[in-house]
Every structure is written in C-alpha cells, then in structure tokens.
Amino acid sequence: MSAAEANIPDWPHKPAPPEAKRLLPGWPMLWRGLALAAAGVACVAAEGGLLRKSALAGALVLPVLATAGALFAWAAAIHLTGGERFDDHKWV
Numbered sequence: 001m002s003a004a005e006a007n008i009p010d011w012p013h014k015p016a017p018p019e020a021k022r023l024l025p026g027w028p029m030l031w032r033g034l035a036l037a038a039a040g041v042a043c044v045a046a047e048g049g050l051l052r053k054s055a056l057a058g059a060l061v062l063p064v065l066a067t068a069g070a071l072f073a074w075a076a077a078i079h080l081t082g083g084e085r086f087d088d089h090k091w092v
Contacts, residue, residue, distance in 0.1 A: 025082045033079030040072030 024030055047065040051058030078084060 022082070025080065029079045029083055033076045036072050036076035036079060040069045040076060043069035043072060 025033070043065045047058065047062060047069075050061055050065075
C-alpha cells in the first residue's frame with residue numbers, strides 16, 4: 001500500500017453488491033434512450049429537409065442541428081447502455 005492510499009479513509013459503508021448483467025437497461029432508461037435517439041434522428045432529418053428547400057437557411061441552421069443531433073445521440077447512448085455510475089470508486 002502506498003503512502004497516498006494509507007491516508008484515504010475506509011468506506012463509510014460496505015459497497016453495494018454488483019448489479020446483475022442485463023442485455024437491455026430497465027424500462028425507464030430504455031424508453032428515455034429511445035426517445036433521445038428519435039430526437040437525434042429528427043434533428044438530422046430536419047436538417048436534410050431544410051437543406052433541400054434552402055441552401056442558405058440550411059447552412060445557417062446546420063451547426064445548431066448538428067450539435068443538437070450529436071448531443072441527443074450521446075445522451076441516447078448513455079441511457080441505452082445503462083446510465084452513468086458516480087459512486088463506483090473509493091475516492092469519489
């Protein structure tokens with residue numbers, strides 16, 4: 001054990017048992033992930049439609065819809081893979 005690890009106090013409680021492995025997340029995370037993925041697809045479709053109608057308007061709105069689509073895709077990936085865990089580390 002290093003000197004830095006020796007100064008870290010023990011857990012205030014025993015860690016929770018590991019969660020069971022799942023192929024899909026629970027229903028609340030699943031429907032939110034699917035809704036976020038649909039919103040990302042809607043952003044891409046809206047941009048495609050706008051570019052076909054007006055190249056200038058499409059070029060002006062492209063950064064906004066592209067950023068929104070990327071963030072929706074990122075959030076959907078987090079939700080569909082089971083979400084984030086913030087208490088999985090001894091030092092957090």
